[in-house]
Amino acid sequence: MTTPATNHSGPVLDWSAGHGPVTGALSATTGAFALATTGAATGMPPGWALAVGAAGALGHTVAGLRARNAGRTLATRAASWLVGAGWTTWAITHGPLTWAALGSLATIGVGIGAATRSTNLHEEAREEEAIAAEQRQINAELSAERRTIAAEWIDRIQRVCSITVRVVGVERWETGTGYSIDAELPPGGATWSKIAAESPRLSADARLPHGCTATASPGIHQGRVIIDVTTVNVLEQERTYPSEYGPLSVYTGIPWGYRTTAEEIRAHLREQCALIVGPTGSGKTNMVHTILAGFARAEDMLTWVVDLNAGSAGLPWVLPALNGEIHAPGGGPVRPGIDWLAGTFEEAVTMLDTAIKVAKQRKMGYQDLLARHNTDLLPISPAVPQIMLVIDEGAEILASGDRDMRKLGEKILEVIRIARAMGVRTVLTALGATGSVLGNLMIRREAKVRVALTGGETEGMDLSKMFPGTRGLRVEQAPYKGAGFMATPESPAGLFKAWRIKPNQIREIIAATSDRHPRLDDISAKAAGPAYARRWDADRTAWMHDHVVEEAPGSAAGPGASRSGLNLSALRSDRPTEQSTPEDDILRQFREQIDAEFATAPDPNQAPPPASGGLNLSALRSEQDNPAQQAALAALLAAGPEGTGASAIARALADEHGTTRQTVVGWLKAWAEDGIAVRVGEGTKARYVHRRHAPHRPDED
Numbered sequence: 001m002t003t004p005a006t007n008h009s010g011p012v013l014d015w016s017a018g019h020g021p022v023t024g025a026l027s028a029t030t031g032a033f034a035l036a037t038t039g040a041a042t043g044m045p046p047g048w049a050l051a052v053g054a055a056g057a058l059g060h061t062v063a064g065l066r067a068r069n070a071g072r073t074l075a076t077r078a079a080s081w082l083v084g085a086g087w088t089t090w091a092i093t094h095g096p097l098t099w100a101a102l103g104s105l106a107t108i109g110v111g112i113g114a115a116t117r118s119t120n121l122h123e124e125a126r127e128e129e130a131i132a133a134e135q136r137q138i139n140a141e142l143s144a145e146r147r148t149i150a151a152e153w154i155d156r157i158q159r160v161c162s163i164t165v166r167v168v169g170v171e172r173w174e175t176g177t178g179y180s181i182d183a184e185l186p187p188g189g190a191t192w193s194k195i196a197a198e199s200p201r202l203s204a205d206a207r208l209p210h211g212c213t214a215t216a217s218p219g220i221h222q223g224r225v226i227i228d229v230t231t232v233n234v235l236e237q238e239r240t241y242p243s244e245y246g247p248l249s250v251y252t253g254i255p256w257g258y259r260t261t262a263e264e265i266r267a268h269l270r271e272q273c274a275l276i277v278g279p280t281g282s283g284k285t286n287m288v289h290t291i292l293a294g295f296a297r298a299e300d301m302l303t304w305v306v307d308l309n310a311g312s313a314g315l316p317w318v319l320p321a322l323n324g325e326i327h328a329p330g331g332g333p334v335r336p337g338i339d340w341l342a343g344t345f346e347e348a349v350t351m352l353d354t355a356i357k358v359a360k361q362r363k364m365g366y367q368d369l370l371a372r373h374n375t376d377l378l379p380i381s382p383a384v385p386q387i388m389l390v391i392d393e394g395a396e397i398l399a400s401g402d403r404d405m406r407k408l409g410e411k412i413l414e415v416i417r418i419a420r421a422m423g424v425r426t427v428l429t430a431l432g433a434t435g436s437v438l439g440n441l442m443i444r445r446e447a448k449v450r451v452a453l454t455g456g457e458t459e460g461m462d463l464s465k466m467f468p469g470t471r472g473l474r475v476e477q478a479p480y481k482g483a484g485f486m487a488t489p490e491s492p493a494g495l496f497k498a499w500r501i502k503p504n505q506i507r508e509i510i511a512a513t514s515d516r517h518p519r520l521d522d523i524s525a526k527a528a529g530p531a532y533a534r535r536w537d538a539d540r541t542a543w544m545h546d547h548v549v550e551e552a553p554g555s556a557a558g559p560g561a562s563r564s565g566l567n568l569s570a571l572r573s574d575r576p577t578e579q580s581t582p583e584d585d586i587l588r589q590f591r592e593q594i595d596a597e598f599a600t601a602p603d604p605n606q607a608p609p610p611a612s613g614g615l616n617l618s619a620l621r622s623e624q625d626n627p628a629q630q631a632a633l634a635a636l637l638a639a640g641p642e643g644t645g646a647s648a649i650a651r652a653l654a655d656e657h658g659t660t661r662q663t664v665v666g667w668l669k670a671w672a673e674d675g676i677a678v679r680v681g682e683g684t685k686a687r688y689v690h691r692r693h694a695p696h697r698p699d700e701d
């Protein structure tokens with residue numbers, strides 16, 4: 001309750017504090033009572049009370065007028081002041097502490113309360129009426145605007161398409177970036193697709209800004225059409241990945257970016273594979289990160305990434321956790337944002353073999369579950385997660401002529417072919433090469449979630465192959481990095497843009513989602529075996545160290561220095577080490593902690609020990625005089641400036657020395673570090689050249 005006497009130094013009678021009928025009357029009567037008792041006690045001349053009342057009435061009327069109160073409210077308030085003042089004058093003269101004075105004051109209080117209640121009701125009704133009138137005016141203006149838009153578009157469609165439509169409704173988008181027109185087609189065989197085909201001409205006729213379109217799509221039945229008209233070019237703007245990292249699921253779909261309406265678009269990948277085409281510089285790597293961000297947020301997806309291109313797509317999701325750069329809220333280790341990263345050919349083969357084994361084992365192991373759910377589609381859940389294989393430049397692997405790559409490509413196609421029902425799906429990216437990839441029936445059939453990032457590139461962009469049956473898509477409509485076209489079975493091909501995501505957000509997402517990632521279910525983990533359980537082993541993550549060195553060219557060279565690039569102190573335990581370098585030990589502990597903390601794999605003790613102790617390249621160096629190694633060096637030299645790869649050398653040595661490709665990889669790496677060999681080309685085209693034949697180094701001949 002308001003107590004004006006204590007809040008204000010002015011007159012005790014105060015009506016300005018927004019009283020209701022009860023507090024207002026109380027305030028008036030207690031105020032009057034206080035003034036009367038003070039006045040009687042101090043012998044105040046009774047006329048003063050009248051003057052105070054008159055001043056109050058006047059003051060309140062002025063204040064009310066300023067607040068635009070109704071006339072009736074003003075009158076009630078002024079009367080309250082004057083009645084109160086009259087009683088005060090009488091009570092000061094006759095003494096306020098008599099039953100007659102108190103009784104009459106109470107009566108006045110009730111009277112004022114009743115009067116105020118009725119005026120308040122009137123005030124409310126008046127306000128409501130004012131709001132309604134205002135709304136009516138807005139509606140009138142809106143429908144006038146809608147009528148104008150409708151009339152314009154009826155004319156335009158007549159002019160451009162020679163179809164006379166009847167507009168049923170116009171709806172402005174909440175995002176403020178355009179509107180939709182719902183129109184009825186005339187009888188006589190006009191179809192929505194006729195209007196859709198004229199999209200560019202309609203956009204030009206409407207003088208839409210660059211990047212804005214008028215796109216037609218089917219209405220509620222075949223005689224209706226919806227035309228979405230964008231008036232603000234959101235594709236031009238850079239929008240960062242939404243900072244809300246709430247949980248997602250394979251069933252909610254994963255947001256990949258936004259449409260020209262600024263509405264997000266989701267990829268539903270329970271049964272679909274995806275293909276993302278983007279030439280160099282179009283924003284493809286950024287898009288892959290956006291996709292990995294969505295998968296990391298999902299509670300029922302595990303992401304396995306194949307990235308033979310120096311790990312640029314996968315490493316930002318692994319290294320911050322591996323390097324101990326980020327911590328869980330409790331200070332504990334953070335799980336990488338992806339579940340497995342293959343950066344070498346061998347690891348990619350291992351991963352794909354594992355995916356195939358998992359799919360086959362799930363088919364046998366989950367017969368009961370399938371029967372219980374009466375389905376042939378494995379019910380994916382956090383307990384039985386979907387595996388998402390993201391293969392950067394996977395389309396190039398499929399199209400490659402190289403024998404090894406062809407083998408890898410066959411495995412990719414096998415996963416796509418056999419694993420849909422069992423919850424293993426793939427996302428392939430491509431630099432281009434859409435002709436050869438989309439020529440593959442399996443991809444055409446299974447990968448209907450499609451993205452073409454144009455980034456202004458017009459060469460080699462065949463949108464009609466990526467989005468067959470869709471007309472009116474032109475590369476020039478999306479000349480921005482990260483922008484292009486996207487289609488899913490649920491959402492027809494149309495302009496879209498991926499959110500921009502930078503390393504700091506990737507780190508945030510790794511930390512925010514660390515305890516949300518599912519574990520590989522027991523049936524799958526058993527099928528996956530040590531190949532999966534030991535995926536973070538030192539020897540298998542060694543290439544990540546190489547990457548760290550590449551990123552820090554200023555740091556001291558040599559394997560020792562390179563290994564110090566990974567700071568796993570956050571994950572270090574106090575266990576003693578046996579005959580291994582501290583770095584090997586740290587990596588092993590990292591894997592053990594990951595396994596212990598998150599139980600991502602079956603008991604590693606059951607797995608056979610790793611073939612090598614990890615990153616110990618110096619061990620390889622001690623074999624300098626090994627005849628097999630000399631033969632390998634000779635093969636490298638013989639390959640001349642063209643260079644060669646580990647597979648070719650291993651093949652050459654197989655009969656005589658029985659050397660494995662893995663061993664040759666180790667030698668080549670060591671030689672590259674020692675400057676004996678030079679690595680040229682990237683990703684699938686990487687090969688080694690003996691320094692005698694290395695480009696740009698004639699002085700070393």
Ligand SMILES: Nc1ncnc2c1ncn2[C@@H]1O[C@H](COP(=O)(O)OP(=O)(O)OP(=O)(O)O)[C@@H](O)[C@H]1O
Nearest residue numbers: 238279280281282283284285286481482498499500
């Ligand atoms: N969605 C986006 N919004 C705004 N800018 C973007 C977006 N995606 C990419 N870019 C810009 O384009 C640049 C190149 O992006 P990105 O590295 O992803 O391209 P890429 O196609 O993978 O190229 P490359 O093959 O050369 O690595 C980024 O550094 C960024 O400045």
